Amino acid sequence: MMKKIIPLVLTATLAGCATPPPQNPNNLCDIFFEHRDWYFDAKDAQEKWGAPKHLLMSMMFQESSFKHNAAPPMEYFLGFIPTGRASSAYGYSQAKTPTWNDYVSKSGNSGADRDDFADAIDFMGWFVYNTHKINGVSKWDAYGQYLNYHEGWGGYRRGTYKKKAWLMKTAQKVKVRTGNYGVQLKKCEDDLNKNWLQRLFS
Template identity: 40%
Template sequence: MKNRFLLFLVILWLAACTSTKPPSNVADACAILDEKSRWEDHVFDAARDWGISPGTILSFIRQESSFRHNAKPRDRNGKLLSSAMGYSQALSGTWDDYRRARGGGKRKNFEDSADFIGWYLNQISKKTGIGKSDTRNLYLAYHEGPGGFTRRTYSGKPWLGEVANRVASQAAIYDGQLRRCEARQMRKLANN
């Protein structure tokens, strides 16, 4: 009986480890959602609820955490750089605002992180007037905060503009891929 219980715990631990492993092909949104099938509903629910494209949500997660649930920003010596963590790299204070608004959530949970990104980009859009399809400026405001974006704190950080361009480009690629794989899935259903 004791050995069975230990075996059960080991299997449970291994399942937990593999479920949080980043997807193997982060360049293809269809491959990501095929491999991480539970993520698909979360991404599309957040996109629908907040009016943010699914490609934008995925591109933010890719940039912020490389799809790692336990990501934390560190310097070269291993020292933590901020309170950011999880898929979305949400700062503690901003995450607390989200939790109060949405009734809970965990930064290491993909569903909560996808919803957070949609929620926060919606907040940013309301506060700054940035359009929800303007991924580049949404990313600048996500990184700097709405107040920092309004004060143009990003203008002294040329590297951040390059990152924002990359995130916007990746979002457009992901959205195009998602349209193609959705069409492929619809054709499969029609042929069955």
């Protein structure tokens, strides 16, 4: 009997430990004050890969709404027989399995998990860095970076996005959000960088 109970308890415990999405995803300051460790993870990614924090967070919001276990919807045959998901995209960054494995292999971040925020945002920083290296798109160009992120480096070079009006509209949405996030971050970054002692006396 105990063998059946323990896994259920563990499952419930693990589910309870999952970081919930931020309550106000439209304001980067609110996001980082609610999940302060996310700020430092994003800061590490920027320092490592040169990818702006507000751009990474805007792209992540677009991809997963900051849900650690986000995945494409299940597809069904005849409306009721499950045939699998539309793609292998998963986690905060919605990275597909082959691209994630490439990141793990080339970045040296062995053991990285797509449902771990620190690993996911490091992956996104790595992708932005390589987009700039491979296709010459500025790390600060949210529009071009998102098109690369969605279509892949080869697809972007072939211009596959040009036949997808909805995707270009979404990339523009990411660009606008990135700008808003950047303005918001300037107002609170000094406070975010304060340690607990500085916050105590501020």
